[in-house]
Amino acid sequence: MTERARSDKRTRQDLEGTGHIDPSLSVEIFLKRALDDPSVALTQFQRFGTGHSGDTYRAVLHRSTRPDDDIVVRLSPTGVRIAGPADVGRQGRIMGTLHQNDLPAPAVLASDSTGAVDGRSIAVMSLVSGAEWHEFAERHSHDETANAAVSALKAIQTLSVEESGIAGDPRMPPEGEIARWVPLVERGPDHVQDAADELRVQLLRELNRSDPSAEPVLVHGDYHFGNLLFGPRTVNAVFDWEIAGLGHPLTDLACLTVAALRRRYEPEPNPTGSVEVTGARLAELYGADPDVLSWHVAASCFKYAAILAYNLQLSRRGRLRDPIYEELQGTMAGLLEDGRAVLDHGLTAFWPDAHAPQA
Incomplete structure (x- = not known):
């Protein structure tokens, strides 16, 4: 039986009774070729973490000439076209270039966007150890957590567009960032669309506040505390680069603020990540103009409301099995309302101190 035939047989097997297909042999064959090492073998292959844009696994990589390596394997969803968030190989290229430049990202052993693993894209990286944001905040403080996150963001933005791994991608202007999420709003619940449209119109009317001529940088697109892994004093790694692109420097700071x-x-x-820090403090840590950041925070409110609305509809139709979206309807409405309030009053006046939770 050939390697590929054995791979096809194994990929039809259930992975530890979870209902998920085991791709371990296909990944092993891919790594033998990508690393040019026939001694490659994988053991302890098991599902790891969560995610809607692909499947993630943890394994031990064995090679005859190197010590064993704990790795993470990320695969795009089965049967989904390799593009956008499903292009896991693209995410691997971004993280790989960050790591090579001593920036917070895991070492990437191999990545591919051609469908080399049973028609799926792949990124294989070393496992990174560290703490989640709340553990870091407990050891230090919420302000130090915010400072570490902002410092990591500023470090990433020192990487030139040419070195980003996606230098050929189009630059996303602020108005394009708004247009990008409109289709998701249109596929969301009807009651969300009017409020979202009001915020969209106001954002476009006040576009000049966004500093639209700023030089583009590598943008994560979903830069929040939950996507960061912390070391003793700094951020060890930034994960989940599914919607990364080239855009405005304040886009990611706005995500963190939201x-x-x-x-x-x-x-x-x-x-x-419910870090207790104000928008004004985040602007201060970064060195951003609070008024310019206000526009981008409102834009991020629009984006996240659109994503939540779309995912809620997918959940209700049985296409996304995650009950959390039914629990976030107040968040969705609040983001749209607060986005308009931030534009009306400015970030500092709207958020002069840490807000108490709403009743």
């Missing part, structure tokens, strides 16, 4: 803003919607869950 993560903290979501404390207003407690007790609804906030997987982005």
Whole structure:
């Protein structure tokens, strides 16, 4: 039986009774070729973490000439076209170039966007150890957590567009960042669309506040505390580069600000990280103009409301099995309302101190 035939047989097997197909042999064959090492073998292959844009596994990589390596394997969803968030190989290229430049990302052993693993894209990286944001905050403080996150963001933005791994991608202007999420709003619940459209119109009317001529940088697109892994004093790694691109430098700072803003919607869950820090403090840590940041925070409110609305509809139709979206309807409405309030009053006046959770 050939290697490929054995791979096809094994990929039809259930992975530890979870209902997920075991791709371990296909990944092993890919790594033998990508690393040019026939001694490659994988053991302890098991599902790891969560994610809607692909499957993630943890394994031990064995090679005859090197010590064993704990690795993470990320694969795009089965049967999904390799593009956008499903292009895991692209994410691997971004993280790989970050790591090579001593920036917070895992070492990437191999990545591919051609469908080399049973028609799926792949990124294989070393496992990174560290703490989640709340563990870091408990050891230090919420302000130090915010400072570490902002410092990591500023370090990433020192990487030139040419070195980003996606230098050929189009640059996303602020108005394009708004247009990008409109289709998701249109596929969301009807009651969200009017409020979202009001915020969209106001953002475009006040576009000049966004500093649209700023030089583009590598943008994560979903830069929040929940996507960071912390070391003793700094961020060890930034994960989940599914919607990364080239765009405005304040886009990611705005994502971080909205993560903290979501404390207003407690007790609804906030997987982005309820760090107790104000928008003004985040602007100060970064060195951003609070008025310019206000526009980008409002734009991020629009983006996250659009994503939540779209995912809620997918969940209700049985296409996304995650009950959290039913629990975030207050967050969705709050983001759209607060986005308009931030534009009306400015970030500092709207958020002069840490908001108490809403009743």
